[in-house]
Amino acid sequence: MNLVWHRADLRTHDHPALYQAAQSGPLVGLVNLDPHILEPTSPRRRAWFYANTQALREAYARRGGTLLVRYGTPWEVLPQVVAELGVQRVFAIASYTPYGLHRDHKTEQAIPGRIHWCEGNHVQPPGRLLKPDGTPYTVYTPYAKRWWGEAERLGEGLLPPGRFPALERPDLELGQVPQEPSDVPLPPPGEEAALQALEAFLRDRLPTYHQTRDRLDGQGGSRLSPYFTLGVLSPRLAVHRALHIGGEGARKWVAELAWRDFSADLLYHRPQMLHQSFDPRWDGLPWVDDPELFEAWKAGETGIALVDAAMRELNATGFMSNRARMAVAQFAVKLALLPWQKAEQHFKNRLLDGDTASNLQGWQWAGGLGVDAAPYFRVFNLERQVAQHDPEGVWLKRWLPEWGGPPVQPVIDLEAARQRYLAAAARIAKPRPPT
Numbered sequence: 001m002n003l004v005w006h007r008a009d010l011r012t013h014d015h016p017a018l019y020q021a022a023q024s025g026p027l028v029g030l031v032n033l034d035p036h037i038l039e040p041t042s043p044r045r046r047a048w049f050y051a052n053t054q055a056l057r058e059a060y061a062r063r064g065g066t067l068l069v070r071y072g073t074p075w076e077v078l079p080q081v082v083a084e085l086g087v088q089r090v091f092a093i094a095s096y097t098p099y100g101l102h103r104d105h106k107t108e109q110a111i112p113g114r115i116h117w118c119e120g121n122h123v124q125p126p127g128r129l130l131k132p133d134g135t136p137y138t139v140y141t142p143y144a145k146r147w148w149g150e151a152e153r154l155g156e157g158l159l160p161p162g163r164f165p166a167l168e169r170p171d172l173e174l175g176q177v178p179q180e181p182s183d184v185p186l187p188p189p190g191e192e193a194a195l196q197a198l199e200a201f202l203r204d205r206l207p208t209y210h211q212t213r214d215r216l217d218g219q220g221g222s223r224l225s226p227y228f229t230l231g232v233l234s235p236r237l238a239v240h241r242a243l244h245i246g247g248e249g250a251r252k253w254v255a256e257l258a259w260r261d262f263s264a265d266l267l268y269h270r271p272q273m274l275h276q277s278f279d280p281r282w283d284g285l286p287w288v289d290d291p292e293l294f295e296a297w298k299a300g301e302t303g304i305a306l307v308d309a310a311m312r313e314l315n316a317t318g319f320m321s322n323r324a325r326m327a328v329a330q331f332a333v334k335l336a337l338l339p340w341q342k343a344e345q346h347f348k349n350r351l352l353d354g355d356t357a358s359n360l361q362g363w364q365w366a367g368g369l370g371v372d373a374a375p376y377f378r379v380f381n382l383e384r385q386v387a388q389h390d391p392e393g394v395w396l397k398r399w400l401p402e403w404g405g406p407p408v409q410p411v412i413d414l415e416a417a418r419q420r421y422l423a424a425a426a427r428i429a430k431p432r433p434p435t
């Protein structure tokens with residue numbers, strides 16, 4: 001008996017671990033509800049995880065298969081399941097976050113020699129691409145140049161097993177998928193919905209993606225990120241499908257999936273990014289740990305139109321466009337000087353697509369904390385951003401109906417804040433005298 005341990009790969013298509021397990025005998029699937037991940041997160045994100053776990057269970061059942069659900073610390077649960085079912089081999093898709101690596105190491109120690117790791121959640125798994133001198137990439141453009149070679153070689157992906165062998169164990173406790181209400185509407189869960197959403201995007205919006213991706217309402221993008229985050233949709237299949245269609249929109253879109261892999265690669269090589277700026281000198285900015293300011297930012301009550309509309313959209317939907325994410329993160333880091341770690345954590349837990357590596361990269365890039373070649377002195381003009389990326393103000397009005405009414409006093413003076421940041425940042429960026 002083989003066990004397929006699903007984590008952030010809640011799908012059956014293009015799933016090398018499932019494919020290899022099915023090639024070598026009968027199998028059963030497992031989703032372990034890990035309190036280390038689920039407890040600290042938000043109800044909306046738990047609800048999204050449970051909905052996709054339920055959809056995966058149904059996908060298994062449609063082909064006669066069984067998906068077990070267990071709860072607990074993985075390195076305690078896996079040995080129990082292995083013993084209970086007489087499992088010979090466990091197949092799983094490798095994870096590269098700091099917690100994922102720790103979990104997998106502990107679990108391997110608990111069931112030595114039994115886990116077979118596969119790749120499947122990245123086009124280029126973290127750690128694979130290195131600079132010619134053997135060190136990790138720190139800048140996106142040269143990383144992406146190498147990444148494209150692999151992307152262009154991708155095929156259709158692996159098909160799910162046609163039929164899973166039935167499990168002759170009527171006594172086996174399958175385990176309940178919990179239900180938790182979400183405070184935001186969830187996208188339709190499951191891989192069938194994800195594959196349909198991918199095809200609709202490729203047909204309707206991919207050809208113009210390079211022109212519309214920066215819209216503040218996020219309608220130029222695919223909105224597939226909540227599916228990618230839980231591995232409900234294979235990024236390799238998505239890249240292959242887009243490149244097969246081709247064109248400028250496709251190349252731009254695939255380049256964004258290269259950012260996803262670049263983010264995972266950065267964090268893999270520098271796990272300290274969880275708490276520390278990529279360039280630790282930036283941790284020396286004069287942070288303002290002001291609870292009132294933080295609450296105003298969270299609630300979308302800063303009196304600054306773009307920031308408030310974006311944060312209210314996030315609170316009401318669990319989504320925000322990339323352009324708005326850049327603006328609210330830059331506002332929080334450079335202008336409000338909110339301790340970035342606190343803001344980044346809050347943000348991740350409100351997003352349905354919250355992803356440790358992409359979120360850290362996004363915050364540290366937008367905040368000018370040393371990721372990539374983003375210059376520290378670039379500070380968005382928030383009004384100009386609206387004029388360029390929501391020229392009719394439709395998105396702004398939707399989330400901020402009071403916009404255009406009597407002027408609201410902002411919580412900070414933007415120009416004074418900009419000057420304060422630039423002065424502090426220039427001191428930090430100043431080249432050090434030779435030692």
Ligand SMILES: Cc1cc2nc3c(=O)[nH]c(=O)nc-3n(C[C@H](O)[C@H](O)[C@H](O)COP(=O)(O)OP(=O)(O)OC[C@H]3O[C@@H](n4cnc5c(N)ncnc54)[C@H](O)[C@@H]3O)c2cc1C
Pocket residue numbers: 213218220221222223224225226228229253256257259260261263320321322323325326329348351353354355356358359360361362363366
């Ligand atoms: C401050 C900040 C925080 C962010 N936090 C997250 C996060 O927690 N989770 C997350 O998935 N993305 C994050 N991003 C990246 C990006 O904003 C979202 O992936 C994108 O907005 C999702 O919308 P979409 O699916 O329509 O993207 P599309 O434009 O359709 O892009 C396709 C896919 O590429 C990936 N992608 C796109 N842009 C990026 C990027 N800059 N970095 C990494 N991957 C990217 C996503 O998987 C996305 O679904 C963040 C960006 C910033 C600036």
